[in-house]
Amino acid sequence: MTRSLLTVSLVAALALSLSACGAGKPAxxxxxxxxxxxxxxxxxxxxxNPGPGQVRWSVLLDRCAGAARSAFSxxxxxxxxxxxxxxxxxxxxxxxxxxxxxxTGARSWQRKVVAPAAASDFDRVxxxxxxxxxxLTARSDDNKFTFLDARTGAPLGALGQDxxxxxxxxxxxxxxxxxxxxxxxxxxxxxxGWQVKYTxxxxxxxxxxxxxxxxxxxxxxxxxxxxEIMRIDAATGHRLPPLRLPAAAGLTPSRIxxxxxxxxRLVLDEYGTTRTSAxxxxxGVYQVVRGVAVDTRTGALAWSxxxxxxxxxxxxxxxxxxxxxxxxxxxxxxxxxxTIAGNALDTGPGRYNVEPLxxxxxxxxxxxxxxxxxxxxxxxxxxxxxxxAHPAWRSAALPRPQLVAADQRTAVVTTCDAWGxxxxxxxxxxxxxxxxxxxxxxxGR
Numbered sequence: 001m002t003r004s005l006l007t008v009s010l011v012a013a014l015a016l017s018l019s020a021c022g023a024g025k026p027a028x029x030x031x032x033x034x035x036x037x038x039x040x041x042x043x044x045x046x047x048x049n050p051g052p053g054q055v056r057w058s059v060l061l062d063r064c065a066g067a068a069r070s071a072f073s074x075x076x077x078x079x080x081x082x083x084x085x086x087x088x089x090x091x092x093x094x095x096x097x098x099x100x101x102x103x104t105g106a107r108s109w110q111r112k113v114v115a116p117a118a119a120s121d122f123d124r125v126x127x128x129x130x131x132x133x134x135x136l137t138a139r140s141d142d143n144k145f146t147f148l149d150a151r152t153g154a155p156l157g158a159l160g161q162d163x164x165x166x167x168x169x170x171x172x173x174x175x176x177x178x179x180x181x182x183x184x185x186x187x188x189x190x191x192x193g194w195q196v197k198y199t200x201x202x203x204x205x206x207x208x209x210x211x212x213x214x215x216x217x218x219x220x221x222x223x224x225x226x227x228e229i230m231r232i233d234a235a236t237g238h239r240l241p242p243l244r245l246p247a248a249a250g251l252t253p254s255r256i257x258x259x260x261x262x263x264x265r266l267v268l269d270e271y272g273t274t275r276t277s278a279x280x281x282x283x284g285v286y287q288v289v290r291g292v293a294v295d296t297r298t299g300a301l302a303w304s305x306x307x308x309x310x311x312x313x314x315x316x317x318x319x320x321x322x323x324x325x326x327x328x329x330x331x332x333x334x335x336x337x338x339t340i341a342g343n344a345l346d347t348g349p350g351r352y353n354v355e356p357l358x359x360x361x362x363x364x365x366x367x368x369x370x371x372x373x374x375x376x377x378x379x380x381x382x383x384x385x386x387x388x389a390h391p392a393w394r395s396a397a398l399p400r401p402q403l404v405a406a407d408q409r410t411a412v413v414t415t416c417d418a419w420g421x422x423x424x425x426x427x428x429x430x431x432x433x434x435x436x437x438x439x440x441x442x443x444g445r
Contacts, residue, residue: 050437052380053393056410057105061093062431089405089412090127090150091433097125097134097148102410105435109153113146114160126169131187133169136160143167147174147187156187170234171214182210182217184237194237198230213261213296214313216240220258229258229266229299243299249292256292262311263331265293265302291319293334303334315408318356328356328383338383345381355406359383360390362411362438364401376401378413378436395436404433411436 047054088108089100095114100107113134124135132148144160145167165178167185174185176192184193198219211218212234219230231240243266245251251270259267269288291309293302309329310318316328316337324342329335340361345354353364360382367376375397382390395401400416417430 047437049441051393051441052391052438053378053395054437055396056103056435056437058432058434059100059105059107060430061414061433087407088127088150090125090132091404092125092134095136097132097153099132099150099153100412100433102405102407102412102435105433111148111153111155113148113155128169128172130172131156131169131174133167133174135167157190168212170212170217173234175212175217175234177210182219182232182237184234196232196237196239209258211258211260211266213266216261216296218243218258218261218266218296220256243294243296246294246299246301248301249294249304251292259291259309260311261296262313262317264296265311265317265331266296267309267311267317268292268294269308293331302332305329305334312356315358316356326354326356326361328358338386340381340383353403355403355411357406357408357438359386362403362406364403364413366400366402367397375399376415378403378411380438398434401434406438409437409439411438 045055046057050056087102089102091098091100096110096112098107098110114136124133126133126135127150130150132150132153134146134148136144136146142162143166145163146159146161147156148154149156163176163178163185165176165181165183167174167176169175174187176183176185180199181195181197183195185191186193209220211220215234217230217232217234219232227245228242229245230242232238233240245256245268251268255271257269257271259269261267268291270290270292272287272289288308290304290306292304293309294300295302305319307319307321310320311331312318317331319327319329319336321327321342324345325339326342326345327339328337330337338359345361345363353366355362360380363379363381365377365379367374376399378395378398378401380390380393382392398413398415401413402416404412404414406412413434413436415430415432415434417432
């Protein structure tokens with residue numbers, strides 16, 4: 001399980017017809033909110049052999065639909081992207097799931113899984129080479145889950161299933177956790193293959209019961225009493241030898257939470273003993289004082305660092321400090337590989353819209369209220385000592401870019417062009433999906 005730094009935002013219904021750059025935009029339909037004279041924003045032009053910050057491809061997502069949109073600043077966590085196996089982008093825009101080729105922008109399928117009017121408060125999309133799992137959480141309902149065939153987009157079972165717990169992809173397997181039970185689930189048959197019961201931790205501010213990597217579930221000990229972390233094979237449900245919390249870490253078992261597992265490391269959060277200050281009528285929270293990584297095979301202490309560590313399935317782990325600095329962490333050793341000071345980043349609304357890569361940070365700077373004066377851009381920010389090998393770069397102007405996903409070659413953003421809609425001036429009118437190159441041009445092309 002990983003927690004991504006990419007929390008992006010945009011309420012949008014993906015148009016049934018997508019136009020690749022070069023094919024031209026569909027003509028606007030004259031309406032009260034989209035007059036025939038509405039300007040047509042020019043999609044960024046692709047570059048044949050792009051270098052860092054240049055456009056690989058662009059696709060029109062939505063044209064002249066600003067009236068039904070909320071103000072851009074009100075939209076958070078309605079657009080989710082993930083890079084699946086095979087260099088594919090799985091994109092969820094307001095309940096419509098699409099699969100794009102990350103290198104070319106070509107779309108292979110699209111599937112609406114929930115009507116825009118029934119948009120959920122939080123969507124999550126996960127993908128393997130075979131499966132796409134979409135989690136929808138409505139305001140008054142429990143989680144609803146939809147499974148799609150990753151190759152075709154065809155639904156596997158009913159849309160919006162209530163499975164009585166939380167479903168997650170663990171490698172190529174689906175696991176459901178609920179009320180002290182974890183189960184293996186086959187979405188193609190709707191049947192449970194295995195089930196394991198365990199003693200739940202008590203309800204406390206530190207409780208995050210289950211973490212996983214691509215093969216194994218890790219279950220938090222109840223109240224930390226045993227000091228052991230249960231391990232379960234996600235394919236079979238067989239119990240593996242438990243991991244005992246390393247004495248060398250000096251952990252207080254009752255104050256740990258399983259954060260997640262990736263790249264051979266199980267990361268635990270240790271919380272402090274006092275709450276932070278709280279506003280009147282509210283309660284403070286316990287803060288993470290350090291992250292501790294143990295070997296997922298042996299339980300041996302790998303490293304320990306102050307603060308809360310964000311993990312990733314590939315590339316560096318990261319630490320976002322109280323001073324606004326980003327530090328990349330080597331997952332094997334816990335040592336910092338680079339740090340970018342907070343004052344080196346754009347401080348506008350896109351401050352947290354970032355993706356850490358091996359040797360630099362990619363940031364989407366949304367721009368100011370007047371995009372003609374302060375246009376949004378995608379920025380490549382090198383840490384100190386890396387600028388020669390990876391110079392800083394800035395993309396061409398991109399209206400209100402939001403990072404969706406990135407690998408080492410391509411970053412994908414959505415853009416929000418608000419050309420002055422008379423009903424909702426703050427809403428987006430035209431939206432594009434744009435692939436931005438992160439690597440140097442190929443020699444000989």
